[in-house]
Amino acid sequence: xxxxxxxxxxxxxxxxxxxxxxxxxxxxxxxxxxxxxxxxxxxxxxxxxxxxxxxxxxxxxxxxxxxxxxxxxxxxxxxxxxxxxxxxxxxxxxxxxxxxxxxxxxxxxxxxxxxxxxxxxxxxxxxxxxxxxxxxxxxxxxxxxxxxxxxxxxxxxxxxxxxxxxxxxxxx
Amino acid sequence: xxxxxxxxxxxxxxxxxxxxxxxxxxxxxxxxxxxxxxxxxxxxxxxxxxxxxxxxxxxxxxxxxxxxxxxxxxxxxxxxxxxxxxxxxxxxxxxxxxxxxxxxxxxxxxxxxxxxxxxxxxxxxxxxxxxxxxxxxxxxxxxxxxxxxxxxxxxxxxxxxxxxxxxxxxxxxxxxxxxxxxxxxxxxxxxxxxxxxxxxxxxxxxxxxxxxxxxxxxxxxxxxxxxxxxxxxxxxxxxxxxxxxxxxxxxxxxxxxxxxxxxxxxxxxxxxx
Numbered sequence: 001x002x003x004x005x006x007x008x009x010x011x012x013x014x015x016x017x018x019x020x021x022x023x024x025x026x027x028x029x030x031x032x033x034x035x036x037x038x039x040x041x042x043x044x045x046x047x048x049x050x051x052x053x054x055x056x057x058x059x060x061x062x063x064x065x066x067x068x069x070x071x072x073x074x075x076x077x078x079x080x081x082x083x084x085x086x087x088x089x090x091x092x093x094x095x096x097x098x099x100x101x102x103x104x105x106x107x108x109x110x111x112x113x114x115x116x117x118x119x120x121x122x123x124x125x126x127x128x129x130x131x132x133x134x135x136x137x138x139x140x141x142x143x144x145x146x147x148x149x150x151x152x153x154x155x156x157x158x159x160x161x162x163x164x165x166x167x168x169x170x171x172x
Numbered sequence: 173x174x175x176x177x178x179x180x181x182x183x184x185x186x187x188x189x190x191x192x193x194x195x196x197x198x199x200x201x202x203x204x205x206x207x208x209x210x211x212x213x214x215x216x217x218x219x220x221x222x223x224x225x226x227x228x229x230x231x232x233x234x235x236x237x238x239x240x241x242x243x244x245x246x247x248x249x250x251x252x253x254x255x256x257x258x259x260x261x262x263x264x265x266x267x268x269x270x271x272x273x274x275x276x277x278x279x280x281x282x283x284x285x286x287x288x289x290x291x292x293x294x295x296x297x298x299x300x301x302x303x304x305x306x307x308x309x310x311x312x313x314x315x316x317x318x319x320x321x322x323x324x325x326x327x328x329x330x331x332x333x334x335x336x337x338x339x340x341x342x343x344x345x346x347x348x349x350x351x352x353x354x355x356x357x358x359x360x361x362x363x364x365x366x367x368x369x370x371x372x373x374x375x376x377x378x379x380x381x382x383x384x385x386x387x388x389x390x391x392x393x394x395x396x397x398x399x400x401x402x403x404x405x406x407x408x409x410x411x412x413x414x415x416x417x418x419x420x421x422x423x424x425x426x427x428x429x430x431x432x433x434x435x436x437x438x439x440x441x442x443x444x445x
Contacts, residue, residue: 008284015365022369026380034382035327056382095321097250105384122320127387129255129398131246158400 036105039084049112055088056105056124057081058149064100079106079116090118097123101146130154137161210287212429223422230415237263237409245405254318259406261311263413264304268336269371271301271417275343276368279361289425291357292432294364295347296424300417302340309337320384328377329385332370339367 036056037047047053056079063078075090088106098104103126108118128151135151138144141161144151209215241259248255275297281290312330313323324330347360378387389397396403 004284004286011280011283011365015368018366018369022373026373030380035325035384036382038382095319097319097321120322122322122325122384124384125251125319125386127389127397129258129389129402130249131399131401132249133246134399135249153395154398154400154403155395 038081039079039086040081042086042110043084047110049110052107052109054105054107055079055086055116055118057086057103059098059100059102059104060085061100079104086116087114088116088118090121092119092121094121095123097125099146101149126150128154134161207285207287210281210285210289212289212292212433215289216426216429219422219426223419223426226415226422227419230412230417230419233408233412234416235412237405237407237412240405241402241409245402246399248402251319254315255402257311257315258402259409261308261315262406263410264307264311265333266410267413267417268301268305268308268333268340269374270414271297271304272336272339272364272367272371274421275301275364279364282357282361283365289429291353292428293421293425294343294357294360296428297421298340298344298347300420300424302337302344304413304417305333305337305340309333325384327383327385328381329374329383332374332377336367336370336374339363339370343367 036054039055039057042055058080060078060080063076065076067074067076072091075094076087077090078085078087080086088108090106090108095104098121103124105122105124106116106118107120107122108116110116130151134157135146138151138157138161143157143161209218238259242256245256245259247253275294278290278294278297281287282294312333316325317323343360343363346363347356350356350359375388377383378385390403390406398406
């Protein structure tokens, strides 16, 4: 065996070992590397009251209420993931993207009564990129509403939104 | 001239510097296949021809892609005009990862075949890749503030990208840290190969874990989740960035090879005097 072949073999062996080690480490860290817990995870294994953690999910439709408590504005809403839901109280300023059906991540802790008191709310953006006129056209044609979740694939409206009644149109 | 140069029509380029450079080397048995590109003289000839068109094409495509993205492409229905940062952010993120992959390839060529050109390439790729990684982090942070509501969070995607930036910085420092450059090349190669584990972590972080960063809009296995009027300028911009990256590395590497040649010639003159 030539020396360069031996070096290549040693290198491949080392890299394979490194890959396996990394894979095992990541598998072991799988649960602790999570940036946020979903409502279902919280329901299955609730963190002790007072412990700070991040809660992520969608803002439940129709759950947002802007209240005044002791003269301070407070936002009341529910975070859901379809399998579970957690009521949230937040006294700060909501991000621009906050709306019903939007994915958000809230930092805070559970109260003994089961409500989640947030100190920070971040909006999560999804992987879909759409111009406003396409969204308007999809809404108009009844094809999709933002509260329904994932929009139809881009290829279906890239060159115009097909309405059930007539030919393809863009804009609304 | 060597017969293997002929397919490229490179025998016409023959400045005095190149000839001196070629004459200054002791030629080992001529390598075949991909290995012939590891010959510094061969590389200089190829780079002299390839660099100007690559640089021009990269500059023009980047300008077109950015103008298209920043001024013509539509705003996003949720993010508004903040989405335009994407035309800088996404190509720099891809290039930062691709550049590190290139560093790893150089490391293999250096450790296994002891190609001196691979060592020089590793020296020159490092700062370019680090610049793209920094651009990715800065633009991402500026996008995160209006969209998420924060400049930075320690989620898996952002953290693994920051780790990549630090890997670049470590590589840049390590490869220059020894009086004997060979020891630096060896150490930096090992660092580059160990750091490769970060690349799949960056890519799959948004699938493996709950992250604040959104998932991949563009992938090889599924349809794009992006309006084609945004996707097209993004692709043009990414292609432009890629060519600019290649042109930067080619120019830096050519300069490094010539610098080394010049030093060898000067040393030989000093010794003979």
